[in-house]
Amino acid sequence: MNENTEERKQERKITILDSEECSPCEQIKQANKEKIESGEIRVLDVTSDEALKLLEKAGASSKVKYPAALVEDGEGIRLCDMFHDENYTLVSCGNEIIAIREPKEEATTPQPPEEQPPMPSD
Numbered sequence: 001m002n003e004n005t006e007e008r009k010q011e012r013k014i015t016i017l018d019s020e021e022c023s024p025c026e027q028i029k030q031a032n033k034e035k036i037e038s039g040e041i042r043v044l045d046v047t048s049d050e051a052l053k054l055l056e057k058a059g060a061s062s063k064v065k066y067p068a069a070l071v072e073d074g075e076g077i078r079l080c081d082m083f084h085d086e087n088y089t090l091v092s093c094g095n096e097i098i099a100i101r102e103p104k105e106e107a108t109t110p111q112p113p114e115e116q117p118p119m120p121s122d
Helices: 003-011 025-031 033-038 049-057
Strands: 013-018 041-045 068-073 076-084 089-093 096-101
Touching (some): 025 076, 068 089
Antiparallel strands (some): 013 068, 068 076, 076 089
16 A cells, blocks of 8 residues: 555544444444444444534435445545445445455465376377
8 A cells, every 4th residue: 555545544534324224234333343442433323413514514415325424534525335244344435445344364375286187198
C-alpha cells in the first residue's frame, strides 16, 4: 500500500447505519465486534440526530436501503452500500470498495509438486 492510501485509510471514518428494519445489521455488528469496540467503526441508529445530520451532509434522505454505511474521508461524506457474508464485510461507494473485514491470510505450506505420470514408451 502506498503512503497516500494508508493516510486516507487512517483519516477515513466508517459509520454503520443501524435500524430495526435492517435484518443483516445484527450479523454485521457481530462479525465486526472488535472493530466497533475499538472505535475503528461506529454504529449509529439511522434515526439518531447525529446520523440524520450526517445523512443530510451526504445529500441523502433518511430513507436508507439497508445495510448501509456512511464513509467520511477527504472526499466528504458518502452514503454507501454494504455487503456481508461469513468471510467479508465490504462497503461499496460508487467505484470504490472498502474491505472492513476479510479472511486472515493463513500461512500456507508449500505443496509438493504433483508427480507427472511417466511418459509412455513406444
